[in-house]
Amino acid sequence: MSVLVLPRRRPLLDRWNLSGPQLALAAFVALFLALFLVLPVVRVMGVAFYGPDGFTTQNVEDFFATSLFRESFLNSVYVAAMAVLLASVIAVPLATILARYDYPGAGLIQALGAIPLVMPPFVGAVAMQLIWGRNGTVNLLLSEAFGFKIPFMEGLNGVIFVEALHYFPFILLNLSAALANIDGSMEEAGQNLGASGWSLFRKIVFPLALPGYVAGASLVFVKVFDDLGTPLLLNVTNMLAPQAYLRITSVGIGDPVGYVIAAIMVVFSLAAMGLATLSLRGKDYATQQRGGGGLGRRKLGGDLKIAAHVFVVIALLVALSPHIGILLLSLGTIWSYSVLPDAYTTAHYATIFRESPQLIANTVLYCGLAAGIDVILGGAIAYFVLRTRLPGRNVLQYVAMASLAVPGIVLAIGILRTYYDIKLPDGRALATFWGMLVIAYAVRRLPYALQSCLAALRQIHGSLEEAAENLGAGKIATFRRIVLPLMAGGLLAGFVTSFATAAVELSDTLLLVTREADAPISYGVYVYMQSPAGRGPGAALGVLAVVVVALGAWASHRIAERDRRRRSRET
Amino acid sequence: MTAQGKSGVEIKGLSFGYGAELVLAEIDLTVAPGEFFAFLGPSGSGKSTLLRLIAGFGRPDQGRIRIGAEDITDLPPWERRVGMVFQSYALWPHMTVAENVAFGLEERRLAKAEIAERVAKALDLIGLGSLAERRPAQLSGGQQQRVALARTLVIEPRVLLLDEPLSNLDAKLRLEMRAEILRLQRGLGLTTIYVTHDQEEANATADRIALLDRGRIQQIGSPIALYDRPANRFVATFLGAVNLIEGDVVELHGRATFVGPGGLHVPVETAERGPAALALRPQALGVDAGGSVRLSGRIVAREYLGATLRFGVATDLGELIVDVAHRPGRAPLEIGAAVELGIDPASAALVPGAALSAGGR
Numbered sequence: 012m013s014v015l016v017l018p019r020r021r022p023l024l025d026r027w028n029l030s031g032p033q034l035a036l037a038a039f040v041a042l043f044l045a046l047f048l049v050l051p052v053v054r055v056m057g058v059a060f061y062g063p064d065g066f067t068t069q070n071v072e073d074f075f076a077t078s079l080f081r082e083s084f085l086n087s088v089y090v091a092a093m094a095v096l097l098a099s100v101i102a103v104p105l106a107t108i109l110a111r112y113d114y115p116g117a118g119l120i121q122a123l124g125a126i127p128l129v130m131p132p133f134v135g136a137v138a139m140q141l142i143w144g145r146n147g148t149v150n151l152l153l154s155e156a157f158g159f160k161i162p163f164m165e166g167l168n169g170v171i172f173v174e175a176l177h178y179f180p181f182i183l184l185n186l187s188a189a190l191a192n193i194d195g196s197m198e199e200a201g202q203n204l205g206a207s208g209w210s211l212f213r214k215i216v217f218p219l220a221l222p223g224y225v226a227g228a229s230l231v232f233v234k235v236f237d238d239l240g241t242p243l244l245l246n247v248t249n250m251l252a253p254q255a256y257l258r259i260t261s262v263g264i265g266d267p268v269g270y271v272i273a274a275i276m277v278v279f280s281l282a283a284m285g286l287a288t289l290s291l292r293g294k295d296y297a298t299q300q301r302g303g304g305g306l307g308r309r310k311l312g313g314d315l316k317i318a319a320h321v322f323v324v325i326a327l328l329v330a331l332s333p334h335i336g337i338l339l340l341s342l343g344t345i346w347s348y349s350v351l352p353d354a355y356t357t358a359h360y361a362t363i364f365r366e367s368p369q370l371i372a373n374t375v376l377y378c379g380l381a382a383g384i385d386v387i388l389g390g391a392i393a394y395f396v397l398r399t400r401l402p403g404r405n406v407l408q409y410v411a412m413a414s415l416a417v418p419g420i421v422l423a424i425g426i427l428r429t430y431y432d433i434k435l436p437d438g439r440a441l442a443t444f445w446g447m448l449v450i451a452y453a454v455r456r457l458p459y460a461l462q463s464c465l466a467a468l469r470q471i472h473g474s475l476e477e478a479a480e481n482l483g484a485g486k487i488a489t490f491r492r493i494v495l496p497l498m499a500g501g502l503l504a505g506f507v508t509s510f511a512t513a514a515v516e517l518s519d520t521l522l523l524v525t526r527e528a529d530a531p532i533s534y535g536v537y538v539y540m541q542s543p544a545g546r547g548p549g550a551a552l553g554v555l556a557v558v559v560v561a562l563g564a565w566a567s568h569r570i571a572e573r574d575r576r577r578r579s580r581e582t
Numbered sequence: 583m584t585a586q587g588k589s590g591v592e593i594k595g596l597s598f599g600y601g602a603e604l605v606l607a608e609i610d611l612t613v614a615p616g617e618f619f620a621f622l623g624p625s626g627s628g629k630s631t632l633l634r635l636i637a638g639f640g641r642p643d644q645g646r647i648r649i650g651a652e653d654i655t656d657l658p659p660w661e662r663r664v665g666m667v668f669q670s671y672a673l674w675p676h677m678t679v680a681e682n683v684a685f686g687l688e689e690r691r692l693a694k695a696e697i698a699e700r701v702a703k704a705l706d707l708i709g710l711g712s713l714a715e716r717r718p719a720q721l722s723g724g725q726q727q728r729v730a731l732a733r734t735l736v737i738e739p740r741v742l743l744l745d746e747p748l749s750n751l752d753a754k755l756r757l758e759m760r761a762e763i764l765r766l767q768r769g770l771g772l773t774t775i776y777v778t779h780d781q782e783e784a785n786a787t788a789d790r791i792a793l794l795d796r797g798r799i800q801q802i803g804s805p806i807a808l809y810d811r812p813a814n815r816f817v818a819t820f821l822g823a824v825n826l827i828e829g830d831v832v833e834l835h836g837r838a839t840f841v842g843p844g845g846l847h848v849p850v851e852t853a854e855r856g857p858a859a860l861a862l863r864p865q866a867l868g869v870d871a872g873g874s875v876r877l878s879g880r881i882v883a884r885e886y887l888g889a890t891l892r893f894g895v896a897t898d899l900g901e902l903i904v905d906v907a908h909r910p911g912r913a914p915l916e917i918g919a920a921v922e923l924g925i926d927p928a929s930a931a932l933v934p935g936a937a938l939s940a941g942g943r
Contacts, residue, residue, distance in 0.1 A: 025658075472670055472672060474668040474669075474670055474672035475672045475674055477637070477639055477659065477666070477668070477672065478666070478668060478672040478674075478733070479660075479674075479685065479689075480638070480639075480658070480659035480660045481637055481638075481659055481660070481662075481664070481665065481666045481734075482660070482665075482685055482686030482689055482733070482734075482737055483660045483661075483663075483686055483689035483690055483737065484660055484685070484689045485658070485660050488689065489660075492685075493674060496676045497674070497675070497676055
């Protein structure tokens with residue numbers, strides 16, 4: 012029999028596995044998220060559902076009583092669903108061909124397939140008009156050869172088309188990864204038991220890859236549902252995001268309709284992501300064994316091979332058309348009612364470097380600061396979650412990740428509403444200070460940086476830190492000498508990802524920028540694209556932004572890859 | 583590396599759990615200074631957790647841990663001066679071998695020159711002086727193991743803790759490293775606790791073993807004591823093949839006698855009466871040889887194990903496992919052959935208690 016002893020009371024910090032400075036950092040992280048993510052969203056919800064007599068659904072009822080808003084709501088759902096469908100038509104066959112067959116140049120195609128991700132849809136929208144529009148390249152050729160035109164870009168079609176072309180890589184990448192993670196033995200066991208061909212695919216491969224598809228498809232749905240820039244540039248205003256923007260900018264930040272729309276967008280985003288998570292619960296199909304091979308690749312034969320070639324070529328040409336278009340636009344003199352621009356020039360690039368160095372400088376400043384904040388917040392949250400027993404650490408993580416489901420326009424409206432009445436010393440509203448744009452960027456991109464940091468820290472076996480403590484290093488010394496150097500790659504990758512993607516944020520930029528002197532590149536592209544004369548310089552600016560993002564994406568990929576290789580050699 | 587490791591370890595009334603789940607219960611044990619002690623047990627028995635508690639990774643819910651005269655229960659890991667070698671080695675990939683080994687000395691704020699000297703000495707001790715500037719990734723498994731050892735030994739720990747140190751090595755290397763660890767331990771006279779699930783490893787190295795199961799110590803003793811005199815059925819079956827014959831200990835002609843099925847009577851030395859089991863190792867049963875208790879049976883199975891032949895013999899007591907030394911050139915017994923088994927009561931061990939309740943198994 013042991014003697015009954017009350018459990019010893021230990022100091023809190025000790026029980027939480029924390030040091031004092033780390034606790035201070037945790038408080039800072041919590042405060043930041045509360046002030047700049049939770050509070051703005053709560054304010055938006057509050058205005059939408061709060062009347063003079065407390066809680067009310069009056070605003071929502073008013074919203075749905077107006078036919079324009081009903082139509083906008085249905086249009087947004089329709090566009091998002093159709094974009095998922097069209098993106099699937101491109102991505103699913105592409106992923107299947109690349110993962111399951113010996114296809115020449117598969118790596119190159121995979122890389123080309125990811126390119127659309129580095130350009131936000133609004134940049135390519137105008138170029139898409141010139142290629143696919145009523146009097147664009149394709150329809151001019153079609154009517155010349157066959158005497159008819161196809162309304163690719165008419166009304167909602169245009170939004171669906173542009174969005175699908177930009178977001179299909181989310182499905183392609185997720186599905187490819189899911190297919191690649193299926194262990195060859197899964198398929199072999201099925202074959203061993205007599206399954207082959209279509210039945211093998213339907214019963215074994217498809218169910219195993221389904222979680223990857225659902226993850227990608229739900230992301231596409233949310234992104235399309237939230238997008239503001241594309242419909243605005245295509246002059247489609249009868250959708251939710253443009254309506255919210257127009258109400259706030261024309262009627263003012265007191266108008267409840269904008270908030271109702273914002274609330275609907277949050278609810279839809281959360282619901283789409285929640286449904287995806289729910290349907291994937293308990294389906295972690297990482298079946299890949301250590302050292303095991305992926306799915307067996309087979310040879311493409313005869314007709315199938317020709318069909319695959321035709322599909323891949325057409326899909327890639329279509330997917331890259333916005334990029335080709337924007338490049339042509341940035342280099343062309345006049346491009347209107349013609350298959351290609353009339354002549355070529357570099358004058359547009361000269362124009363933007365002469366007229367708008369401020370845009371470039373602002374972008375570097377804002378995105379650099381935002382990415383820096385993200386790395387600090389992301390690194391800290393990752394550490395708290397994976398290495399400490401700080402109470403509420405998971406709440407920090409969930410809140411930070413939840414900003415994925417908060418559309419940029421909603422966050423911007425919330426920040427405007429929350430911080431408009433707080434005045435800076437010079438009399439301007441705090442909400443219009445450029446620092447708030449940095450904070451909005453940081454909040455919006457935090458999930459990416461956090462993912463990167465979590466992945467990096469997970470790779471570091473806990474025993475590496477324990478070994479340091481065992482040899483006499485305290486918490487701080489262990490963090491500085493072991494954790495930080497080993498996480499450096501992940502932190503850098505997170506920084507670059509945040510930086511690059513923040514550089515092309517439009518929806519919150521449009522709402523939060525109030526002076527031209529404060530505007531970043533994305534704002535500049537939007538303003539230039541508004542006028543026919545500005546399209547050339549706008550496209551040049553867009554190309555510049557794409558180059559920045561592409562370089563960033565490439566660098567972050569290289570860093571992550573090098574990190575992974577270095578580590579895998581070690582184990 | 584001189585002044586290290588002459589402290590013993592004492593654990594008293596230790597319990598530890600994650601939430602409601604009890605991982606370790608009522609652990610009491612003492613490791614003598616300079617002793618090579620093994621925690622042996624199946625996976626999930628709590629042996630690694632116990633080792634990690636000694637290193638300070640986790641705090642016990644109850645109980646105290648002492649090293650020498652000092653109570654270390656409340657010290658953080660970095661103030662305990664116990665050296666731990668991790669199962670995964672935990673070599674830091676961003677540092678060279680020399681930097682890995684120097685780490686603990688730098689944390690102790692030693693002068694640069696002294697650090698360099700001690701690192702060189704430690705690397706020489708494990709025979710890796712020429713690889714000081716390599717990165718862990720460039721080393722073989724055995725070399726990584728040595729570096730992990732050097733990194734720990736260089737801080738002159740009071741106790742050396744080894745967590746399944748050989749599990750990542752191939753069979754041949756495992757034997758080499760086992761001998762190497764034993765040589766270092768004996769040479770330095772270092773108090774050592776070694777966690778393993780491999781009974782052969784524990785038998786070959788340890789002075790004493792604590793056998794754990796389900797978070798409790800089942801028995802502590804020398805390897806031979808555990809094998810010959812198991813305290814319960816778990817200990818008997820965990821340490822190699824055994825025939826467990828269930829029966830009762832009764833008073834017969836004024837002395838304790840084990841009475842089993844089929845009229846088996848074996849005189850035993852015990853003060854207790856009641857249900858018990860007789861543990862007979864396969865080699866304690868002779869075929870067609872002497873022994874005061876005799877038993878007839880028929881061979882129903884045969885395995886050739888190299889030095890021995892293992893027979894399954896059907897008897898009135900059920901099927902028994904019997905090992906017979908194999909002599910080269912002699913034709914072994916065939917399946918179906920009738921044999922006479924002899925039991926030497928002196929080589930039988932009595933396991934007290936009824937079958938289901940005893941010893942937690």
